[in-house]
Amino acid sequence: MFDDLNDLYQQVILDHCKQPRNFHEMPAATCSAQGFNPLCGDNLKLFLQMDGDVIKDASFVGSGCCISKASASLLTDYVKGKTKVEAEKTFEQVRDMITTGTVNGDVGKLAVFAGVHKYPARVKCAILSWHALIGALKGEAKPVSTESESN
Numbered sequence: 001m002f003d004d005l006n007d008l009y010q011q012v013i014l015d016h017c018k019q020p021r022n023f024h025e026m027p028a029a030t031c032s033a034q035g036f037n038p039l040c041g042d043n044l045k046l047f048l049q050m051d052g053d054v055i056k057d058a059s060f061v062g063s064g065c066c067i068s069k070a071s072a073s074l075l076t077d078y079v080k081g082k083t084k085v086e087a088e089k090t091f092e093q094v095r096d097m098i099t100t101g102t103v104n105g106d107v108g109k110l111a112v113f114a115g116v117h118k119y120p121a122r123v124k125c126a127i128l129s130w131h132a133l134i135g136a137l138k139g140e141a142k143p144v145s146t147e148s149e150s151n
């Protein structure tokens, strides 16, 4: 049964990797952030359109491995309609889930990344777009690197 579940998760990740959602520039973006993971070469830019405290729209562009692209694809789908505070809380849930494999609370489809904790080299690929999200929400001007903080 767990193998079936893993297969399903892998299918979701592969699907989002091959056909990323919200994969485009956003001229109407109110904030954006560049994220870089030097360990893997993942490089992406995340765009947000804020309406007050609510994320009205989200998109990304860039290049990277399958995990990093699928993560950004699912992230941009997930955070639409969420408030800044909700998105920050989700970042913490996702970070805990990716590093420990334990899902705390409802993270919807993002749960497909719980298995990443078994592959330490891929954790930073999966978390990269989330660092970029937080960078964009904070309005940080300089690129966010997965190597700028320890996790």
Ligand code: ZN
Pocket: 037, 040, 041, 042, 064, 065, 066, 067, 068, 124, 125
């Ligand atoms: Zn990667």
